[in-house]
Amino acid sequence: MDEKLDLSKLSFEQLEDLLREKKEQERTQALQKRVAYESIRAELLCKVEQRVRAVAQEVKGLFDFIVGETGAFYDVMKEYGQLRKADQMSFLIPSENFRIEVKTNKVKKFDERADVAASRLIEFLQDWIKQSDKGSDDPMYQLAMTLLERNKYGDLDYKSISKLYELEQQFNSSEYSDIMQLFRESNIVEGTATNFYFWEKSGLGVWRKIEPSFNRL
DSSP states (O other): OOOOOOGGGSOHHHHHHHHHHHHHHHHHHHHHHHHHHHHHHHHHHHHHHHHHHHHHHHHHHHHHHHHHHHHHHHHHHHHTTOSSSTTOOOEEEEOSSEEEEEEEEEEEEOOTHHHHHHHHHHHHHHHHHHTSTTGGGOHHHHHHHHHTOBOTTSOBOHHHHHHHHTTHHHHTOHHHHHHHHHHHHHOOEEEEEEEEEEEEEOTTSOEEEEOOOGGGO
C-alpha cells in the first residue's frame, strides 16, 4: 500500500500541481457523468418516440376505421328505417356484452370576423397595459389573453370568448365593447362534433366505458 502523502513536505509549486491535477480529475469525472446522462436521455427519447409514433399511427388508423364502418352502418340504418327521425345523427349499436355509441352535438363557431376582432382585441390589450401599473402582469390582461388562445385546430373557443363578454364592464371602454359586438356578430356558424364511445358489460352486468386513452389507463 502506498504511504500517505505528507503535504507538509511539499513545496508550494507541488501543492499547486496536486490541486490542478485534482481539479482536472473532478472535471473529467463530471464530463463523463454528463456524457453518460445525455446518452441515457437520448436512448430513452429515441425508444419512447418510436413507440409513441407507432401507436399514434395505429390509433389514427383505428379512428379512420371506426368512422368508415359506423358511417356505412348509419347508411344501412337509414335505409332500413332504424332511425327515429330523418335528421338523427347520434345512435347506439349494441350487442350482449359490447356496444358502440356515436354521439354528435352542435358546436358554435365563428366566421372570419372573429379573426379581425381577435387582432383588434390584442392591440387594445397591448395599449391598455401601457397605462396599467402592473403592465403585462395585470391579471385582467393575462385573463383576456388566455381566453384568446386557440385550440389545436386553430379555432377560437366559444366558451372562452363568451367569458370575454363578462369583462366588458370591467374594461369600461367603447373600443372593447365594439370588439365584443364584432365577436357576437361573427358567431353565426355551427359545426358538428362527433364522438365515439365504447362500452363493455362487466361480470356483474354493469356497463363500463372502454377508453382507449393513454391517460385513462
